[in-house]
Amino acid sequence: MSAEEERFLKDYVPREYPSVALAVDLVVFAVTGSTLNAAFVRRGNHPFKDALALPGGFVLPDEDALTAAWRELEEETGLDLGEHRAHVEQLATFSSPKRDPRMRVVSVAHLALLATDGRTLPDLARGSDAAAAEWLPVYNVLADGDLAFDHREILAAALGRLAGKIEYTLTAARLLPEEFTLNQLRRVYQAVWNTTRLDAGNFTRKMTGALQDSGRKVTHGKGAPAAVFTVRDEYLSPPLIRPAK
Amino acid sequence: MSAEEERFLKDYVPREYPSVALAVDLVVFAVTGSTLNAAFVRRGNHPFKDALALPGGFVLPDEDALTAAWRELEEETGLDLGEHRAHVEQLATFSSPKRDPRMRVVSVAHLALLATDGRTLPDLARGSDAAAAEWLPVYNVLADGDLAFDHREILAAALGRLAGKIEYTLTAARLLPEEFTLNQLRRVYQAVWNTTRLDAGNFTRKMTGALQDSGRKVTHGKGAPAAVFTVRDEYLSPPLIRPAK
DNA sequence: CCAATAGTGTCTATTAGACAGTATGCT
DNA sequence: AGCATACTGTCTAATAGACACTATTGG
Missing domain, CATH: 3.90.79.10 (Nucleoside Triphosphate Pyrophosphohydrolase)
Structure with missing residues (x-):
């Protein structure tokens, strides 16, 4: 900061401005x-x-x-x-x-x-x-x-x-633990979009490109064990488009 | 507003809050x-x-x-x-x-x-x-x-x-007069994205769905006359994706 | 065996992007 | 005519979305 500017600031007296x-x-x-x-x-x-x-x-x-x-x-x-x-x-x-x-x-x-x-x-x-x-x-x-x-x-x-x-980021994963399954992530999308129209198979294919497979699997009582992922890329390309209601 | 609420507001004295x-x-x-x-x-x-x-x-x-x-x-x-x-x-x-x-x-x-x-x-x-x-x-x-x-x-x-x-709206048209040609609109996209990679033919095809053809044509000195459009839909579907630089 | 979930395969219609081709108007 | 611009046609590779199918677990 120049000496001139310092002098200015030192002597500065604010006008009355509306405050909130x-x-x-x-x-x-x-x-x-x-x-x-x-x-x-x-x-x-x-x-x-x-x-x-x-x-x-x-x-x-x-x-x-x-x-x-x-x-x-x-x-x-x-x-x-x-x-x-x-x-x-x-x-x-x-x-x-x-x-x-x-x-x-x-x-x-x-x-x-x-x-x-x-x-x-x-x-x-x-x-x-x-x-x-x-x-x-x-x-x-x-x-x-x-x-x-x-x-x-x-x-x-x-x-x-x-x-x-x-639609174009993996921000939805911030609503889940660091490690999650594709089913968990799909439920987040369905919750946010208030829809049940997301095909599990297609969802898997579109998401896996941006995710990191931990190699581990986890089971939730029923059904086959699900792979556990973390986020690899914060951005989805191409974006996942919201289905028309 | 209830009488009780009116009384409250009338007697309300604000605490000191930080103001900006x-x-x-x-x-x-x-x-x-x-x-x-x-x-x-x-x-x-x-x-x-x-x-x-x-x-x-x-x-x-x-x-x-x-x-x-x-x-x-x-x-x-x-x-x-x-x-x-x-x-x-x-x-x-x-x-x-x-x-x-x-x-x-x-x-x-x-x-x-x-x-x-x-x-x-x-x-x-x-x-x-x-x-x-x-x-x-x-x-x-x-x-x-x-x-x-x-x-x-x-x-x-x-x-x-x-x-x-x-990418997903026709907001770019707000940088042009109400009526404009596809060439003008394409130049706006190129200006905002700082690119010259937009193919004129493909641009035409993707945009015309969201535009209203006025029926009139205009000429700019050289070349064939261009159709004059206005905005029909504010939203582009599917979106126009920005080319990777 | 049955039910439920995970994940892959497959098919079709649509699309992007590259580029060729044609039409139009000015000089 | 020559050129620049406007726009349409065409081709190919990629993709979405629908849905069938197999695999794996618990009950």
């Missing part, structure tokens, strides 16, 4: 069986008392939004995020002046994925907030549920992002 | 020939005095970010945005605490597209700011140019978004 509170909201996804679930908190206060809402919180002065999202994810789930192979990415920013009736809050929404074995959802311990978060099936909530603020719009945006992204 | 200045930055693209250009302003003050920067400004108290982006686009270009068929969409939010050394400024970056006839770039009148914006070829700036703040990262994100989006 900066928050993050989280759409946390996890899969059981062939169902896509998201984490919700039940609001204890007005506005939107007793309605479902997405977990979230304010961005601290020394954090960027992504760091705040990771912190809130850990605080609101109480989980070991390493064990759950958590993935967090920025989704979009919601900035309508009236989205929170109390004051101006701009929210940077984030998409978070947690790994499960496909059988049980992670236990959501009560974090710093009074009420623990709960898992609910995404497609049910979008069909029926009332959500606080603009959280329905955020949830829909997150689902759209995830549904699109797994 | 909220800004928008704009990546404004337009095409001439087979070159993708973006609009830049030359900074007159520290920090980053004399460096190139993206146009932008602060979000006003009663605006959301998208509205602010439209307003700044009009102010900084001085153009009739209707005539240029402007398209603006949110790109991503940049929130590193130190991205502006003067104070905390969180920027919601936006992608803007302006239509040209493919021959000349719109004249950028000097707006409310002292210096007029200028057009520069995007790939040159990314290769050589120094940009202020984190604007190189924003520019790269915008280019990536546009390059990806035109």
Whole structure:
């Protein structure tokens, strides 16, 4: 930095600019069986008392939004995020002046994925907030549920992002343990796309190119043992296209 | 709103929350020939005095970010945005605490597209700011140019978004007049992807399904007259895949 | 043996990409 | 005529999607 620039910054007095509170909201996804679930908190206060809402919180002065999202994810789930192979990415920013009736809050929404074995959802311990978060099936909530603020719009945006992204990446594997079978992966796709139309045979052929076969096999009670894979390439080429409903 | 809720909001006193200045930055693209250009302003003050920067400004108290982006686009270009068929969409939010050394400024970056006839770039009148914006070829700036703040990262994100989006949508047509020829459209693709590998014949075949033939033809000095199209479907199916470089 | 799952084989219709060929209009 | 551009035709290799088939396990 030049001496001139240092002098400038030292003497800099900011004009009055409109200021806002900066928050993050989280759409946390996890899969059981062939169902896509998201984490919700039940609001204890007005506005939107007793309605479902997405977990979230304010961005601290020394954090960027992504760091705040990771912190809130850990605080609101109480989980070991390493064990759950958590993935967090920025989704979009919601900035309508009236989205929170109390004051101006701009929210940077984030998409978070947690790994499960496909059988049980992670236990959501009560974090710093009074009420623990709960898992609910995404497609049910979008069909029926009332959500606080603009959280329905955020949830829909997150689902759209995830549904699109797994067409051309192996992001779906972030919803599974590091090692998984093709059947597990196919169930994740079916959960996210809310469909049962994925042919197991064709799915195998299209995916194996991007996967690494561990050489080991695993058995799930019934049926032939299944090969265990890890992700080799993060990108699918050609992409797997979502079937028309 | 219930009486109880009204009472709550009336008596609501916000706690102290960290506040930030909220800004928008704009990546404004337009095409001439087979070159993708973006609009830049030359900074007159520290920090980053004399460096190139993206146009932008602060979000006003009663605006959301998208509205602010439209307003700044009009102010900084001085153009009739209707005539240029402007398209603006949110790109991503940049929130590193130190991205502006003067104070905390969180920027919601936006992608803007302006239509040209493919021959000349719109004249950028000097707006409310002292210096007029200028057009520069995007790939040159990314290769050589120094940009202020984190604007190189924003520019790269915008280019990536546009390059990806035109694979499966006709967003590229927003860089052309409402009516255009397939040759014009192909030049836009080549400009955005920085390639010359698009076969004109195959391009015709793949695009015509999503386009509406006006029935009219137009001639450009040399060669056979070209059919004039408008956009019929915003989505391309199947997508047009970017050739490997 | 039966049921359920894993994974491969096969067939057909469609498509991409390369490139040839024809038509049109300007100079 | 000569040339540049617009667009269609054709060929080949690759692919998707449907579905049959075999193999392997537990009950």
